[in-house]
Amino acid sequence: MRAVPARRRAAAAPTDRTVRPRGRRKERRSLERLRAERxxxxxxxxxTGLSGSGKTHVAxxxxxxGWFCVDNLPSALxxxxxDLLRDSAELHRSALVVDMRERDFLKQFPHxxxxxxxxxxxxxxxxxxxxxxVLQRRFSETRRPHPLAINQPAIEGIREERxxxxxxxxxxxxxxDTSDYTxxxxxxxxxxxxxxxxxxxxxVLSVMSFGYKYGVxxxxxxxxxxxxxxxxxxxxxxxxxxxxxxxVVRYMKRQPDTARFIKKLDxxxxxxIPRYVKEGKSxxxxxxxxxxxxxxxxxxxxxxxxxxxxxxYPIRVRHRDLRQE
Numbered sequence: 001m002r003a004v005p006a007r008r009r010a011a012a013a014p015t016d017r018t019v020r021p022r023g024r025r026k027e028r029r030s031l032e033r034l035r036a037e038r039x040x041x042x043x044x045x046x047x048t049g050l051s052g053s054g055k056t057h058v059a060x061x062x063x064x065x066g067w068f069c070v071d072n073l074p075s076a077l078x079x080x081x082x083d084l085l086r087d088s089a090e091l092h093r094s095a096l097v098v099d100m101r102e103r104d105f106l107k108q109f110p111h112x113x114x115x116x117x118x119x120x121x122x123x124x125x126x127x128x129x130x131x132x133x134v135l136q137r138r139f140s141e142t143r144r145p146h147p148l149a150i151n152q153p154a155i156e157g158i159r160e161e162r163x164x165x166x167x168x169x170x171x172x173x174x175x176x177d178t179s180d181y182t183x184x185x186x187x188x189x190x191x192x193x194x195x196x197x198x199x200x201x202x203x204v205l206s207v208m209s210f211g212y213k214y215g216v217x218x219x220x221x222x223x224x225x226x227x228x229x230x231x232x233x234x235x236x237x238x239x240x241x242x243x244x245x246x247x248v249v250r251y252m253k254r255q256p257d258t259a260r261f262i263k264k265l266d267x268x269x270x271x272x273i274p275r276y277v278k279e280g281k282s283x284x285x286x287x288x289x290x291x292x293x294x295x296x297x298x299x300x301x302x303x304x305x306x307x308x309x310x311x312x313y314p315i316r317v318r319h320r321d322l323r324q325e
Contacts, residue, residue, distance in 0.1 A: 042085040044121055045095040045194070046113065048168060049128030050161055051147055052135045054178045054186050055097050058128065061190035062095045071097040075108040079115050082123075100161055101147055106168070113171065127165075127172035131179040132158055177218040180320065189219075192316050193283045203276060204283040205313045209243070209301040211293025211321040220287030224265060224300075230255050232295040242322055243298025252299045262300065266307045273311070293321030 045067070047055050059069045073081065073096050085091045098105060116123040130138075132155070139146055139154040149157025169175065178186055193204060210217050212227065232238040232248050241248050252258045269286070276284055288304065290296035298319050305317045 042082075042092045042121060043094070044082060044085065044116060044123040045093075046123065046125045047095055047097045047128070048099050048109075048125065048165075050130060050135060050158070050165065051100065052138045052158075053128035053130045054181070054183075055099065055128055057183055057186050058126070058190050059095060059097050061187040062194055064187075065191050065195040067093045067095045067194065069095045069097070072101055073098060074102055075105060075112045078112050079119075082116055082119070082121055085121070100164065106164060109168065110171065124173040125168075125171050127169050127175045129162075129169070129175065129177055131177070132162075134179045175218060180214075203273065203281060203313055205273070205308055205315040206283065206285040207301045207305045207308070207315065207317050208285060208287050209293055209297035209317075209319045209321070210287055210289045211291060211297070211324060212289050213291055214293060214321050214324060216289065217285075217287050217320060220285050222284070223287040223289065226261070226288055226290045226296045226300050229257055229261065229290075229296050229300075231291065233292065238295070242294050242319075243296065243300075243302065244319075244322075248295055249299055252296065258300075262303050262307070265300075265304050269304070269308060270311065273308075273313070293319070293324060298322060 045062070047058055047062075049055060056071075059071060063069050068091050070081070075098060078096060078098075081094070081096070085094060098109060100106075102108075113123065113125070135158050136155055139158075146154040146157030146161075148160050149155075176189075181189065192206060208217055208220060210220075212225075216223060229252070232241070232243075232251050235251065238245075238248050238251060243249065243252070273284065286304070288297045288301045301317055301319065305315050309315050
């Protein structure tokens with residue numbers, strides 16, 4: 001999705017200043033009620049996806065973040081487990097890893113998940129996947145057999161599983177491609193988005209810089225294109241640097257469109273973020289891209305994150321392609 005910058009806000013009339021504080025107090029009270037409701041509401045996160053995509057690492061990261069995790073729970077037992085959540089504060093944040101290891105998973109899970117939603121549980125599906133060549137490499141490195149490729153190459157099981165899980169993938173609330181993640185980066189991502197302690201805030205924000213030549217990040221909710229700005233990569237003295245270095249920052253700030261772009265991004269995000277909070281969104285990933293992901297997108301991401309932090313939201317910045325050549 002490519003977001004469209006919001007219109008410039010009209011200057012407020014002097015008389016508006018007297019009512020603004022009251023409106024802010026009312027908004028703060030609403031956010032506090034939202035936080036309280038979220039802390040008390042039982043949540044079930046279903047972790048599923050392709051074998052080798054990182055489900056075990058995700059479950060471990062969730063446990064470190066305060067979740068109760070169960071691996072390979074039969075689908076038929078999920079409704080019974082869910083009933084326990086209402087009476088147990090310890091289980092209010094529970095994650096269940098379910099996948100093709102269960103013989104009847106494809107047949108039973110869709111019906112079971114609809115049951116959870118019908119009973120009013122805040123249930124969501126996190127679907128993990130990765131590129132074919134990445135999964136093949138992971139199975140080769142770990143020397144583990146693919147569960148669907150007994151006595152045959154792992155690639156056959158990978159392709160069979162991907163096709164079989166298409167209906168489950170369509171049910172997902174979030175699809176996370178782990179191809180470019182190290183184990184540590186994946187754990188950081190999960191802790192950032194699902195940490196129980198972070199639920200004191202109504203929305204966790206992430207800003208990610210990236211290079212279009214390496215692909216748009218699948219986890220980005222909003223994507224902004226910075227390729228129209230002058231490219232420091234063509235300045236010999238700046239080519240080897242990144243958007244984190246002061247000379248690149250100074251070069252970017254000298255470009256007239258840089259300040260305008262940052263201002264319009266801030267205006268747009270200041271408009272939509274409170275509405276995402278009202279809708280109940282727990283996290284928002286903002287992608288900002290340039291050609292290689294090392295200069296323009298890095299500088300703009302840092303500037304946007306600095307502005308958003310002033311709104312009081314927890315925010316994390318990740319430069320995905322900073323080390324790419």
